Amino acid sequence: MSYEPNAKTADLLARLRAFMDAHIYPNEKAYYEEVATGDRWAHVTLIDDLKPLAKEAGLWNLFLPESTHGAGLTNLEYAPLCEEMGRVHWCPAVFNCAAPDTGNMETLERFGTEEHKERWLKPMLAGEMRSAFAMTEPQVASSDATNIESSIVRDGDDYVINGRKWWISGMGEADCALMIFMGKTDPSAPKHKQQSMILVPRDTPGITVLRPMTVLGYDDAPHGHMEILFENVRVPASNMLLGEGRGFEIAQARLGPGRIHHCMRMIGMAERALEAMCRRVKSRVAFGKPLAEQGVIIERIANSRIMIDQARLLTLHAAHRMDTVGNKVAKADIAMIKVAAPNMACQVIDWAMQAHGAAGISQDFFLASYYAHARKIRFADGPDEVHRHQLGRLELAKYD
Incomplete structure (x- = not known):
């Protein structure tokens, strides 16, 4: 088995390296200077300036496998490109290939309704908004996700969410507009059928960002890894992904x-x-x-x-x-x-x-x-x- 890049990947890799040389490496210092100036959690305008250039270069949404929305690359074809982007910690966002958005976009494409895709996936694919994935909790060992205690309770045409999450990456982003939230809908169900995932708009009442977590002293601003409190957060029942117990x-x-x-x-x-x-x-x-x-x-x-x-x-x-x-x-x-x-x-x-x-x-x-x-x-x-x-x-x- 040869793992040498095929012609399609080799072409994209050459263009990506040229883009990095022209626009990413020369702007590394400028990026961190902008983050350090004023509000560390403000939107980084440099990213916005570079996104159109990445689109023009055909280096956009490269991560989506077998998709009409991206380059249609397999995991093997994408690997060298993702490695190249990984050389500069903040630059995957320039190409709309940053976590947790990549995973959230794949989730919406595979499991979202047409309404979900129109409202959330479409602007995410366009790079117009960011997202977060809310699973880990401070009170339990979240390495075993069956321990998760946050509740998602049906109330008429809505679900009501309560709980505390932390290490929620991306919630520091000024343009983070959506969370995919994992919690329990039925604590009495079989162990792996208790959890569900639901879409929670960032501006829903009852969401409080308590603090940014630091990693060995780094707060990773403006991306951030937040601790968040959910108090009677009410979202439409139509925001549930796949159905209860499918988390x-x-x-x-x-x-x-x-x-x-x-x-x-x-x-x-x-x-x-x-x-x-x-x-x-x-x-x-x-x-x-x-x-x-x-x-x-x-x-x-x-x-x-x-x-x-x-x-x-x-x-x-x-x-x-x-x-x-x-x-x-x-x-x-x-x-x-x-x-x-x-x-x-x-x-x-x-x-x-x-x-x-x-x-x-x-x-x-x-x-x-x-x-x-x-x-x-x-x-x-x-x-x-x-x-x-x-x-x-x-x-x-x-x-x-």
Whole structure:
């Protein structure tokens, strides 16, 4: 099996790299300066300026597989493009390929009604609004989603929502207009039929953003990861996705692509960290010779190359499996990369920080923020322990 990009992907990748060179890398400093000026949660105008250029370049909605709304790429075709975008943490939004919007758009396309698609999916595909996914809760171990306690109760033609959520990524965005909310509709139902998903407009009364959560001190403004209180939030019954008790079914369909996208971006971040490490050690002298000639540095660079390529091949294989046998059959492949890629990125970025000396953990380089993001991904869409447990059980099942 060859994982070399086909002609379509190679063309898109060349255009994407040219766009990054022309518009993303030169604007990295400007982006962070705009975020740091005034209200950190204000809309970043730079993103709005770049979106039309991405559309003109044909680099828009690349993530949607087999869709008339995007490039119609398979997971395997999209993988190198997602990796490239992952090199700059904030830039996927320029191409309308940022999480959690990607997962939410796929969810709306697969499970939304025509009314849902017209009201919510259409403006999201156009890049006119952002969204959030509300699942994790502070009072329970949300790694087991059956623990979720927030309630969704039918009341006539409406549902009434109560609960507290946290780490709700994207709720800091000024143009976040929609949440997909997961909660319990029937606590007495079988364990995996208790949960449902419902669409909650951001401006619905009863929604209070309590605070932005920080990751190792980073608030990730203006995207943010918010703690939110829902008090008697009332939405139309027509906002329910698929019907009561279908939440886990939707979650499994949504999380597969989301997990592999995270891994693709992790590889892009690790590649950039390795590049920064190599440039740094060739230009710095310690104990009478360049750092690049120090044995420990050479070994770390070699190990970084091995680890990145291992993670990339594993991710490409998982993408191929998802395309050919489906997400459910490929669940072991997805679990493997969800453990391997973030752990690899954490290690490579850590070595790059060390090679930069104290500067590596400062605001003068991107490495510290990249480390915080990579460390966070070891929890996002399921912690390492859950994926390892699933993998171990699947492996043991071969010997029954």
